[in-house]
Amino acid sequence: xxxxxxxxxxxxxxxxxxxxxxxxxxxxxxxxxxxxxxxxxxxxxxxxxxxxxxxxxxxxxxxxxxxxxxxxxxxxxxxxxxxxxxxxxxxxxxxxxxxxxxxxxxxxxxxxxxxxxxxxxxxxxxxx
Numbered sequence: 394x395x396x397x398x399x400x401x402x403x404x405x406x407x408x409x410x411x412x413x414x415x416x417x418x419x420x421x422x423x424x425x426x427x428x429x430x431x432x433x434x435x436x437x438x439x440x441x442x443x444x445x446x447x448x449x450x451x452x453x454x455x456x457x458x459x460x461x462x463x464x465x466x467x468x469x470x471x472x473x474x475x476x477x478x479x480x481x482x483x484x485x486x487x488x489x490x491x492x493x494x495x496x497x498x499x500x501x502x503x504x505x506x507x508x509x510x511x512x513x514x515x516x517x518x519x520x521x
Contacts, residue, residue: 403440411440411453426471433475434482441486452488459495469502477509490518 404412413436441451479487492503500520507515 403436403443405440405443411444411447413437413440413453413455414458415455416458426468426474430475430478434478437479437483437486441483451486453486454488455490457490457492457495459492459499462496462499464496464498467502469505472502473505473509476506480510480514487514487517492518492520495520 402414402416404414437453440453444453445451492499495503503518503520506518
């Protein structure tokens with residue numbers, strides 16, 4: 394099972410918004426995603442609470458690091474599920490999301506999110 398500690402790191406800088414770094418190269422296919430999902434949601438809540446305590450806002454920035462990502466290691470259905478879940482559970486929390494060092498196939502996968510994410514949410518993602 395993938396460890397959430399390898400997957401997500403939260404940068405907590407006083408007087409700034411929280412920044413969540415997701416290292417998707419550590420994201421491996423697995424049989425049961427329940428524990429991973431609970432841990433990810435816990436980490437996002439932690440980041441939101443930190444931002445609220447520092448800037449009196451619940452907005453967060455996410456950087457999705459895609460170096461060394463291989464298509465065979467990604468569970469696309471789960472990526473879609475977690476993206477939709479975050480939108481439903483944490484509306485209006487995402488300030489900006491950056492997708493860093495993504496392979497070409499990742500942009501095609503990302504295009505599939507258009508059908509499940511709200512337009513304003515989808516537009517907050519930027520490839521760098």
